[in-house]
Amino acid sequence: MALRENLWIALQSLAANPLRSLLILTGIAVGIGAVLYVVSLGKITQQRIDERLQSMGTNVLLIRPGYSRMRGVRTGDAVINLTWDEARELESESEVIVAAVPTYSGRGHAEFLDRNWRTRITGTTVAYFEVNNETVAAGRAFTAWEVAERSRVAVLGDTVWEELFDRRDPLGGKILLNSQVFTVIGTLEAKGESWSNPDDQIFVPLTTAQERLFGVDSLTSILASMRGADDFEEALFDIETMLRRSHRLRADRDNDFRVRRQDFFLATIQDTNREIANFVILIALVSLLVGGLGIANVMLVSVTERIREIGIRRSLGAKRLHILVQFLTEAVVLGVAGGLLGIVGGTAFNRLYIGLDAPLSWDWIGYSFGICAGIGAIAGLYPAALAANMNVVEALHTE
Numbered sequence: 178m179a180l181r182e183n184l185w186i187a188l189q190s191l192a193a194n195p196l197r198s199l200l201i202l203t204g205i206a207v208g209i210g211a212v213l214y215v216v217s218l219g220k221i222t223q224q225r226i227d228e229r230l231q232s233m234g235t236n237v238l239l240i241r242p243g244y245s246r247m248r249g250v251r252t253g254d255a256v257i258n259l260t261w262d263e264a265r266e267l268e269s270e271s272e273v274i275v276a277a278v279p280t281y282s283g284r285g286h287a288e289f290l291d292r293n294w295r296t297r298i299t300g301t302t303v304a305y306f307e308v309n310n311e312t313v314a315a316g317r318a319f320t321a322w323e324v325a326e327r328s329r330v331a332v333l334g335d336t337v338w339e340e341l342f343d344r345r346d347p348l349g350g351k352i353l354l355n356s357q358v359f360t361v362i363g364t365l366e367a368k369g370e371s372w373s374n375p376d377d378q379i380f381v382p383l384t385t386a387q388e389r390l391f392g393v394d395s396l397t398s399i400l401a402s403m404r405g406a407d408d409f410e411e412a413l414f415d416i417e418t419m420l421r422r423s424h425r426l427r428a429d430r431d432n433d434f435r436v437r438r439q440d441f442f443l444a445t446i447q448d449t450n451r452e453i454a455n456f457v458i459l460i461a462l463v464s465l466l467v468g469g470l471g472i473a474n475v476m477l478v479s480v481t482e483r484i485r486e487i488g489i490r491r492s493l494g495a496k497r498l499h500i501l502v503q504f505l506t507e508a509v510v511l512g513v514a515g516g517l518l519g520i521v522g523g524t525a526f527n528r529l530y531i532g533l534d535a536p537l538s539w540d541w542i543g544y545s546f547g548i549c550a551g552i553g554a555i556a557g558l559y560p561a562a563l564a565a566n567m568n569v570v571e572a573l574h575t576e
Contacts, residue, residue, distance in 0.1 A: 200471070202511070202514055202515040202518050203515075203518075204471055204515070205471075205472075205512060205515025205516060205518075205519060205549060205552070206515050206516075206518040206519035206522055206523075207519065208519065209515070209516050209518075209519025209520060209523060209548075209549065210519045210520075210522050210523030210526060211523075212523075213519070213520065213523035213524065213527065214523055214526060214527055214530075217527045236402055236403045236404075236405060236406050236408075237308060237309070237400055237401065237402050237403070237438070238400070238401040238402075238403065238409075238412060238413070238416070238436055238437070238438055239398055239399075239400060239401075239436070239437045239438070240259065240398060240399040240400075240401060240416060240420075240434060240435070240436050241259075241397070241398050241434065241435045241437075242257060242258050242259055242397070242433070242434055242435070243258075243431075243432060243433040243434050243435055257393075257395045258395070258424055258433055258434065259279075259395060259396040259397075259398070259399055259434065260279075260394070260395060260396060261279045261383070261396065263399070263419070263420060263423050264277040264278065264279040264396070264399045265277070266419055266423070267399070267401060267415065267416065267419055270415070270419060271412065271415040271416075271419075272404075272411075272415075273403055273404045273405075273408035273411045273412045273415065274401045274402065274403060274404075274412055274415060274416075275402050275403070275404055276304050276307075276308050276400075276401075276402040277399055277400070277401050277402075278301060278302055278304045278305045278308050278309075278399065278400040278401075278402070279301065279302060279383055279396045279399055280299055280300065280301045280305065280383070280396060280397060280398050280399070280400065281299070281300045281301075281383060281386050281387055281391065281393065281395070281396050281397050282297055282298065282299045282300070282378070282397045282398070283297070283298055283386070283390070283391050283397075284296070284297060284298070285297075285298040285354055285355045285379075285390065286353075286354070286355060286356075287337060287341060287352055287353065287354055287379060288341075288352060288353040289341040289342065289350060289351075289352045289353075292340065292341050292342075294337060294340040294341055296334075296336075296337050296340075296377050296378055296379055297377060297378040297379070298354060298355075298378065298379050298381060298386060298390060299378050299379070299380050299381070299386070300380075300381050300382060300383040300384070300385060300386020300387060300390070300391075301380060301382075301383050301386075302321075302324055302382075302383055303318065303319065303320060303321050303324065305380070305400065306318045308400050308402045309400060311365050311366075311368075312365065312366040313332070313363050313364070313365060313366075314335070314363075314364045314365055314366045315346075315347075315348060315363060315364045316332070316348045316361070316362050316363030316364060317362055317363045318332055318362075318363055318380075319332065319362065319380075319381070319382050323382050324382040324383060324384055324385075325384070326384075327382065327384040327385045327388055327389060328382055328385060329357060329358060329359045329360065329381075329385060329389065330359060330360050330361075330362045330381065330382065330385075331352065331354065331359040331360070331361050331362065331379050331380065331381050332361075332362060332363040332364065332365060332379070332380040332381075333347060333361060333363070333364045333365070333379055333380075334364075334365055334375065334376040334377055334378045334379065334380075335364065335365060335366065335367035335368075335376040336367075336374060336376040336377040337376075337377060337378065337379055338364045347361045347364060348361060348362065348363070348364075349361065354379065354381070354390060355390050357389060357390065359381065365380075401416060409438070413436055416436055417432060417436075420432070420434050466552070470556065471556075472508055472511050472512060472552065472553055472556035473508075473556040473559065473560060475511065477559075477560045497566065501562060504560055505554060505558065508553040508554060508556055508558075508560070509550050509553040509554050510553070511553055512549040512550055512551075512552050512553025512554070512556070513549050513550050513553065515549055516548070516549030516550075519549075
């Protein structure tokens with residue numbers, strides 16, 4: 178009964194000063210809304226990164242040429258030193274590398290009727306699509322026979338399909354790649370953005386890319402698929418041993434190639450996003466602290482305005498504890514009301530700005546109520562104690 182009465186008195190007190198109460202509620206609501214927005218955005222980002230990690234696979238190592246050096250200083254040019262024979266050797270000699278897929282990528286122009294698009298053309302072998310978790314959306318991938326025959330066939334990434342064919346059926350269509358006619362035999366499902374756009378490329382047989390399009394016999398990368406994620410150290414040892422031997426590097430020479438896990442870049446992005454999210458949440462919590470100071474200020478003003486009321490209640494038998502609980506209840510109600518406003522407003526903003534699929538952070542919603550109630554209680558403690566310890570006689574003589 179006493180709790181219900183204190184709540185009713187607290188609501189009447191807030192309603193008696195609507196503008197002042199609204200300003201404090203808004204400050205707390207903005208802090209809570211910011212926290213919920215950052216948490217929801219972080220969850221969506223995490224989901225997308227997890228999807229990309231799943232699509233790329235965690236068992237794939239990316240081998241690239243190293244950088245050339247001039248007078249001991251590294252230049253921006255890559256060394257041309259990876260070959261298809263080295264990829265074959267890695268696959269056949271290593272016990273933990275189950276597939277070594279050669280690739281050569283270069284920029285080129287793709288044309289279809291009156292449409293043209295500058296994109297990345299990637300020459301590779303049949304194993305690439307399985308190792309890199311590519312899914313054929315329509316048609317098929319090229320075959321080993323087409324690789325051996327240097328066939329002019331192409332598989333389109335999702336972005337290229339949209340730009341050249343406007344998502345119409347491309348199968349059997351004739352396109353120009355660097356002014357040479359290719360037949361479209363398939364399209365791939367979209368993978369989404371990462372540090373680059375994996376959908377903005379066209380896949381052709383490796384022999385076709387090397388001999389017909391770019392006139393090279395080297396590779397831009399080798400994808401080494403490991404037996405398992407735990408085989409990283411052994412796979413790295415095998416790669417370094419074989420490539421250093423193949424490149425005739427002395428013991429005092431650094432590697433002229435680079436080895437990275439394919440998920441390394443996304444893991445770095447993931448860590449960076451987490452740090453940024455934590456920083457923004459910290460800023461939002463600081464704004465909640467400012468809101469708590471506002472609650473303390475309001476409660477001090479409220480105590481000053483209601484000195485006579487406090488004196489009358491004490492003279493009628495109210496104990497100090499009753500006065501303390503009354504003002505603490507008002508402070509907690511103010512904090513929780515601000516939190517509730519922030520939760521409703523933050524959820525609505527997330528649905529409007531992020532989309533209807535914005536995840537609800539039930540854990541943070543619960544934390545928000547606890548944080549706001551705690552801020553209200555802490556902020557109202559001093560004003561409530563001041564009111565409870567007020568001299569009754571002096572309070573009654575206050576005008």
